[in-house]
Each structure stands twice: as structure tokens, then as C-alpha cells.
Amino acid sequence: MSMVSLPGLKELIGNISKERNLPKQAVQTALREALLKGYERYRRTQRVDGVNFTDDYFENFEIELDIEEEGYRVLATKTIVEEVTNPDHHIALQEVLEVASEAQLNDTVFLDVTPEKNEFGRMAAIQTKQVLAQKLRDQQRKMIQEEFQDLEGEVLQARVLRFEKQSVILAVSSGFGRLEVEAELPKKEQLPNDNYRANATFKVYLKRVCEGSTRGPQLLVSRADAGLVVYLFENEVPEIEDEVVRIVAVAREANPPSRHVGPRTKIAVDTLERDVDPVGACIGARGSRIQVVVNELRGEKIDVIRWSPDPSIYIANSLSPARVDEVRLIDPEERRSHILVSEDQLSLAIGKEGQNVRLAARLTGWKIDIKDTNRYDHAEEDSKVAAEVSHRQALAEQEENKIEESELEVIENTFDKNFNEPDDSF
16 A cells, blocks of 8 residues: 655654643544545546535545554545446446455445655645644644533632733643643633732632634633632531531622722521531631631632521521611512611611622522611501502503403404304305
């Protein structure tokens, strides 16, 4: 069998594998695909009577790499026919019988169709180089997709490589001893107190593994996602890992709308064990456990509160550190509540630029309206709420009546059409 020599092929594959963090097998696959495209370009420049080079014309060709001999061959799968109409896809039975007496019509054979190196052509060589670059990128993206797709929602160790516009490009790996790949940390996923200097290391939350052939890093990571807080507590609090304490909900504002307000997180925890204090377990002796989390998040304020199945208790806890006098669930259907606090607790309950009450609302899923206890008129507020509920019910009834009338009209029209039209069958 003939072979096109590629001096230095073995070294080339090794170098590409190292530079691109790709297994040698993946590099060989990319090289075979690129050489096949180059051969396709070479064949298309030749004139073959009666042959139309369709998109699937070259599907019966393949490249065989010989790493040890440093070269390659082009092989074609051809069908044995009585009369050849396409020499690329067919071979005459009479020709095959000369070397294989058992051959029959419609059998397939593999043939060496390797061109001479000087026949390959400059354009075909350029095509091969261009396709190789693209195929290597495709192999990289495929490898990253397979390696990281099951790690979405996990936390990875990352190292700062460089900056692109407002994004930080990081190096991450899927585990100890694994090759590093690039990940993007967009501006909105960064923490305001982080210092992203070259080679600095951070823990990041893997939000998404991008598919397709989009340019740039495939991995989108975050320092601002609530999942990072959950991971840090799970890693620091043995009771959470042992499922004695569970994290019920997290509300995080890592990038507040105003620069005058710092990052803050509220996390609700619970336990079924009577002798376990879930909040204390998360905070640790003298704050030792929560301080580790705060340090990793560069000083972010964290409120650990006790979850309760009773909305009144849960809402009151969520407004910590403010002291709540009374929780009024004024409209459970719409999940609206009035929270009564003393005058000296108003600013604490609301928080700087509303951050505390905003996070409490997100944590509990209730609309929270902070009220001054001394100025709150229970009767007046009850009357307002009753009027709002009555108005809402009236609107709902009107809408229901409209639907019923519409359905009735459809039924009547159908009846008229089916039974009132003249019957010409008699």
C-alpha cells in the first residue's frame, strides 16, 4: 500500500496534545478529519465525467494514520458491480476476481486510493491546515462538554489567567491531576471585594457548560451565585454534610444595586433533631465556622436564620437582626404581610436602601411591608385589606362569567350549525 509521508508526525501529535490539553487520540481524530477534507478538496479539482460531487459523495472515504511510519493513506469503500459508472464508489467484478475469486456482486472492498504527495496540491494542503485548526477546536469543546457537563452546579478551584473586557478568564480543572481549561467569570458574577490579580485562586460555582461552536471559554462560572454559599456551608458544617442540619432557602445579593450597600446573604436552616441548634451549628464556636465562609466571600455579611413551617415565625426570623413585635398575614392568598416593629427597629428591619427587607421577602416568598407599631391602625388596615380582597373576588367572578358566556356561545353556534341547516339528503 502506498503512503504519503508526514515527517515529524509523531512529534507533531505530541506537541499539539500538550499545547491544547487534548488526548493524543483526539488530536489524531482531528488530523484524520482534516486530511480527509484536504483529499476532498484535491478530488474536487479533478474533472470526472458524469460525476456530481454531492455533500455525501466522500462518505465512503477514510484516512488511515500510520504513527510509527509517520504517514497516512486514503482508503475507499467500493461496491463490486458489473459495470462501473462511478470509479470512486464502484469497482468492476472482473477486476476483483483477478485477486479474489470468491468475490460477488454488491460485495464491498477497501481499496488504497492514496494520491502521490506532489499531486495533493497547494490549495488542498491549505484546506487541510485550516480544517485541522477548526477540528482541534471542536475536539477541545467536545472534551470540555463531556468532562464538565455533570459538574454543573458544583464548585471548582480556579486560578486567574487574564482579563478580557470586563470578564476574568480563569483556569479550572475537573479534579486533581486533570488538565486545566479556561472558564469565564463575567462582570455580573464577580464579587465587589475580590482582587482578581494574576494567579490568585478562588472557589467558583459552575453555572453553565455552553454547547455548540461559540468562541471563547465554554465554562461560565460565578462568585455571586447562591450555590457558592451553600457549598461553603456544606463544606464547613459537618452537620449539613451528615444531613442533621438542612439548608432550606438562600437569598443572596452579591452585587447590590447601590455601591453604598455591601454584599449580603440570608440563609434559612432547619433540623429534625431536638438537641441540635441548626443556627449555632452553622455559626460555630465563637463564630469559627461562619468566619471561614465570610473570609472566602471577602467579608460578605451573612445572616443565618431558623426556618419555620409557620410563616409568621419564619418571616420574623428572616428580618434578623431586627426585633419584630407582630407579624400579620393580611392576605395569605397573595402572600402579603404587615410586619410591626418599634420605631427604633424600623431602619434595622428595612435595612440600608431596603436590603434587609428585600432579602427577607426573597427568602420567605412573602411580600413584606414594614410598619411602625405605634402608628399602625389594625381596624383601618383590616378594612383596606377586606376591600381589596372583595374587589379582587369581584373581578375574578366577572372573568369567570365571561368565560362561561363565551363557552355557551360556542355551544349554541355549534348546535345551530349542526341542526338548523337544511338537510338535502332526502
